Amino acid sequence: MSVRAAIRAHLMPVVVSLWFAFLFLPFAGLDAGGLRAAGVLFAAFVAALFLWKSLSGAAGKVKTQMAAFSRLIPSDSRYLAVFLIPVLILPQVAETYVVDVAVICGIYIILALGLNVVVGFAGLLNLGFVAFYAIGAYTYALLNTKIGLGFWQALPFSLVLTTLAGFLLAVPALRLKGDYLALVTLGFGEIVRLVLNNWDRLTRGPNGISGIAVPTLPGVPMGRLSNYYYLVLCCALIAVFIINRVKSSMIGRAWLAIREDEVASSAMGINTVRYKLYACAFGAFWAGLAGSLFAAKMQFVSPESFTFMESVLILCMVIIGGLGSIPGVIVGAMVLVFLPEVLREVQLYRMLALGGGLVFLMVFRPQGLFGGKGVSVGG
Amino acid sequence: MLLQQIINGLTLGSVYALIALGYTMVYGILELINFAHGEIYMLGAYLGIILLGFFTAIGLTSYSLTLSIILTLVLTVIFCSSYGFTIEKIAYKPLRKAPRLSPLISAIGVSIFLQNYVMLTQGATDKVFPQLFGDRGIEFFSTRVSFLQGAIIAVAAAVMLVLHAFVSRTRMGKAIRAVAQDKTMASLVGINIDMVISVTFIIGSGLAAIAGVMVAMYYGLVNYFIGYSAGIKAFTAAVLGGIGSIPGAMFGGILLGLIEGLGASYISSEYKDAYAFIILIIILLLKPEGLLGKASEEKI
Numbered sequence: 001m002s003v004r005a006a007i008r009a010h011l012m013p014v015v016v017s018l019w020f021a022f023l024f025l026p027f028a029g030l031d032a033g034g035l036r037a038a039g040v041l042f043a044a045f046v047a048a049l050f051l052w053k054s055l056s057g058a059a060g061k062v063k064t065q066m067a068a069f070s071r072l073i074p075s076d077s078r079y080l081a082v083f084l085i086p087v088l089i090l091p092q093v094a095e096t097y098v099v100d101v102a103v104i105c106g107i108y109i110i111l112a113l114g115l116n117v118v119v120g121f122a123g124l125l126n127l128g129f130v131a132f133y134a135i136g137a138y139t140y141a142l143l144n145t146k147i148g149l150g151f152w153q154a155l156p157f158s159l160v161l162t163t164l165a166g167f168l169l170a171v172p173a174l175r176l177k178g179d180y181l182a183l184v185t186l187g188f189g190e191i192v193r194l195v196l197n198n199w200d201r202l203t204r205g206p207n208g209i210s211g212i213a214v215p216t217l218p219g220v221p222m223g224r225l226s227n228y229y230y231l232v233l234c235c236a237l238i239a240v241f242i243i244n245r246v247k248s249s250m251i252g253r254a255w256l257a258i259r260e261d262e263v264a265s266s267a268m269g270i271n272t273v274r275y276k277l278y279a280c281a282f283g284a285f286w287a288g289l290a291g292s293l294f295a296a297k298m299q300f301v302s303p304e305s306f307t308f309m310e311s312v313l314i315l316c317m318v319i320i321g322g323l324g325s326i327p328g329v330i331v332g333a334m335v336l337v338f339l340p341e342v343l344r345e346v347q348l349y350r351m352l353a354l355g356g357g358l359v360f361l362m363v364f365r366p367q368g369l370f371g372g373k374g375v376s377v378g379g
Numbered sequence: 380m381l382l383q384q385i386i387n388g389l390t391l392g393s394v395y396a397l398i399a400l401g402y403t404m405v406y407g408i409l410e411l412i413n414f415a416h417g418e419i420y421m422l423g424a425y426l427g428i429i430l431l432g433f434f435t436a437i438g439l440t441s442y443s444l445t446l447s448i449i450l451t452l453v454l455t456v457i458f459c460s461s462y463g464f465t466i467e468k469i470a471y472k473p474l475r476k477a478p479r480l481s482p483l484i485s486a487i488g489v490s491i492f493l494q495n496y497v498m499l500t501q502g503a504t505d506k507v508f509p510q511l512f513g514d515r516g517i518e519f520f521s522t523r524v525s526f527l528q529g530a531i532i533a534v535a536a537a538v539m540l541v542l543h544a545f546v547s548r549t550r551m552g553k554a555i556r557a558v559a560q561d562k563t564m565a566s567l568v569g570i571n572i573d574m575v576i577s578v579t580f581i582i583g584s585g586l587a588a589i590a591g592v593m594v595a596m597y598y599g600l601v602n603y604f605i606g607y608s609a610g611i612k613a614f615t616a617a618v619l620g621g622i623g624s625i626p627g628a629m630f631g632g633i634l635l636g637l638i639e640g641l642g643a644s645y646i647s648s649e650y651k652d653a654y655a656f657i658i659l660i661i662i663l664l665l666k667p668e669g670l671l672g673k674a675s676e677e678k679i
Contacts, residue, residue: 023461026429027422027500041496125480172664179412179483180663183614187656190611194656198649308607312487319484351495358488363473366481 017046040349087233091226099225103297105337106232107290110239112317112333113326114286117243119315120324121252122279123259124174125182127311128189131169132162132284134196134306136291141209141301142202151215151296158292159285166284167277174276189311196303208302212295232293239286244326246282255279256324316358322368332368382522384640390528390597392636393535397590398613399620399628400542401463401583407559407623408579410479414486415466417610418493419459419584423591424601425497426455428506435509455592456585463584464577472573490606498603506601531593538589539629542582546625551578559623608652612639615659621669630671 024042091099115129136158143154173184196203203209215231246252254275257265266272295301313336321332340350361368398420405413434440434447470489474482546552557565558575566572594609595601612635620631635655643651662669 019461019465023458023465026426026458027497125483176663176667179410179479180667182483183412183618184660184663186611187660190656191653191660194650194653309491312491315484315487323480348499349495352492352499355488355490355492355495358491359470359485362477362481362485362488363470366474366477 020045041352091229096225099229101337101341103225103229103232105334106229106236107293107297108314108317108337109236109330109333110232110286110293111290111314112321112329113236113239113243114283114290115314116283116318116324116326116329117246117255117286118279118283119318120329121247121255121259122276123255124276124279125179126185126280126283127182127308127315128185128187128192129283129287129314130306130308130311131185131189131192132166132287133291133294133310133314134192134303135165136162136288137295137301137305138196138203138209138291139288140292140295141212144212144295145209150213151292155289155292159288162288162291163281163285166287167281170277170280174273174280186308186311189306189308193303193306193308196306203303206303208300208304210300212299212301214299215296228297232297235289235293239289240326240330243286247326251275251278259324316354319358319368320361325368328368380644384644385637386522386524386528388637388640389633390531390636391640392616392633393532394590394594394597394632395609395613395616395635396629396632397535397538397586398609399616399632400539400625401587402610402614403617403620403622403625403628404555404579404583406617408555408562408576409471409475409482411471411482411486412614413471413583414483414610415470415489415493416583416587417606417608417613418490419463419466419606420587420591420594420609420613421497421601421603421606422462422493423455423459423588424595424605425501425506425591425603426458426588427451427592427595428508428601430454431509452589452592455588459584459588459591460581463580463587467577467580472576490610494603494606501603503603508595508599508601510599527597531597534589534593538586542586543625545582551575555579611659612655615655615662618659618667618669619662621671624669624671627669627671631669634670 020042024045090102094102111129111133114132115126118124118126118129139158139161140151140154143149143157144151149157169185169188173181173188176184197206199205214228217231247255254265254270255278257268257270258272258275262272294305298305317332317336318329319332320335321328321330336354343350398416401416401419402413405411405416430451431440431447434451439447439450466489470485471482474485546555554565554570554575555578557568557570558572562572565575594605613632616631616635617628618631619635620627620629635658638658639651639654642654
């Protein structure tokens with residue numbers, strides 16, 4: 001019996017490897033690129049298979065360490081200072097290219113923080129968050145190029161419009177549960193993109209809108225990248241501050257209660273529909289801010305920037321860091337913006353790794369890198 | 380003109396119906412939107428090209444075209460079913476008890492992975508499907524039904540009839556229905572839940588594979604991102620008919636195909652892709668249980 005068990009234990013990985021070879025082989029094609037890609041993947045899968053046992057052991061260790069690490073972060077504000085200093089002096093020491101990526105990263109942080117309010121706090125899965133980002137960006141782009149409003153005059157319109165859009169989408173959508181809500185938001189995102197793509201007279205369709213002005217501040221030339229960096233940094237800090245305050249307010253606690261158990265929280269007298277509406281509108285607000293900053297940074301918008309993949313990318317930032325954790329979301333955004341830049345050599349494989357990584361993360365650490373078991377509201 | 384659009388819509392609709400069946404069966408059992416299902420269809424389309432290319436290279440297509448197409452279909456079904464089976468084991472099975480967000484995100488991960496895998500190995504440009512049938516067809520009342528359109532509708536109808544017989548007549552079909560109704564209860568009466576779930580994934584992937592090969596033949600072009608929009612549309616079809624209901628998926632698929640075909644020619648072809656989303660949103664808001672589904676009470 002034990003001999004049979006031993007044979008099985010040794011044979012299993014071989015059989016599974018052969019199985020993966022069978023799955024990957026037909027797509028290899030006959031050119032070198034395809035063969036190499038299939039080979040790399042096959043090797044990765046077989047390696048993962050043979051290391052399975054030690055891997056799951058290591059995952060347990062990583063889990064406990066990460067938990068300890070995440071306990072440290074929010075409680076001790078000294079860590080915040082250590083984190084802030086390099087951020088503050090970055091434009092003075094780093095190359096333009098790095099600052100450029102950092103600006104994009106800052107915009108994504110605001111965006112991901114906004115989505116975190118909807119998904120992480122209130123537990124409403126939104127797969128079309130990019131729609132609000134697009135509305136924010138196009139509002140500024142159109143107001144600027146058609147009417148000639150500056151960034152600061154257009155910003156309130158952007159913010160109000162996206163908040164309103166979030167609210168209006170939420171009114172009917174909130175009657176739905178879980179997966180269905182995700183699909184309606186996905187549909188909304190696609191419809192917004194298709195409208196932007198096809199409404200040629202207003203949006204110039206797939207060609208996009210170019211020549212959008214950079215923001216001006218009296219005495220500060222915003223055309224300079226480093227100054228724009230500080231503007232985005234300020235916005236991100238404001239977002240972190242306000243969202244953090246709201247999180248520990250009555251509204252924030254109501255969101256968390258709804259996320260944990262909707263029936264129980266409505267039994268406790270929380271008007272769940274109203275608080276979910278707040279979450280959608282509040283989350284969309286930040287997407288509007290991020291969108292305006294994005295349009296001003298790029299000085300160009302086109303529907304191509306607002307695809308479903310973008311929604312997924314933002315969702316990944318929230319999930320990798322840990323649903324509901326503000327430091328986690330910031331780290332998640334940084335990882336997903338900077339990592340592809342670092343990994344330029346293996347650029348082709350990065351989306352592949354993102355997909356595989358998502359599955360891996362869900363299987364081994366569904367609460368994300370920083371997410372705890374629940375989100376503490378005490379401290 | 381109208382009849383022509385109806386024929387085109389029926390062709391497209393029967394393909395949507397085939398894919399929708401996979402969504403609806405998996406949702407019926409696991410309550411999971413299998414985001415990777417569209418990619419299985421895409422894999423099927425690519426495999427069709429790869430295998431037919433191979434058969435042409437070894438001279439089988441010039442020997443017997445029918446045989447090589449049947450072989451392509453059979454091999455593609457086997458292969459895609461293996462993919463479906465493996466994906467379930469790796470990405471969904473460990474998450475069966477996890478919160479509902481986790482398997483959904485895992486499915487999105489699988490979808491991204493497969494898309495990029497095919498892009499890496501097969502290239503980012505369109506692949507052309509070999510023209511095998513030429514332009515043969517029959518004409519009546521100034522309407523053309525190409526041979527291929529007829530074949531697609533016929534094959535889809537036959538496959539759906541077989542599936543219906545399988546689910547309603549066989550032991551395994553009964554087990555699938557039982558698990559869809561109540562997993563715990565089904566396992567108590569001795570049904571192997573894991574096996575039923577695997578069989579569901581295998582069948583659904585096989586159907587998507589058939590759809591993939593047929594669409595690739597019909598349009599003649601394949602790209603690594605066709606799975607996303609086809610998947611969303613098929614899911615819309617499943618929701619339209621009533622998710623979890625097998626006749627509903629067939630009905631919803633054909634209805635969606637017709638709406639798209641007629642809408643594109645009579646309303647606006649630019650927004651062709653938006654119809655599915657608009658219908659999805661309207662159905663979800665007004666009648667979430669779908670046209671043929673039955674409303675379920677929420678259990679607390």
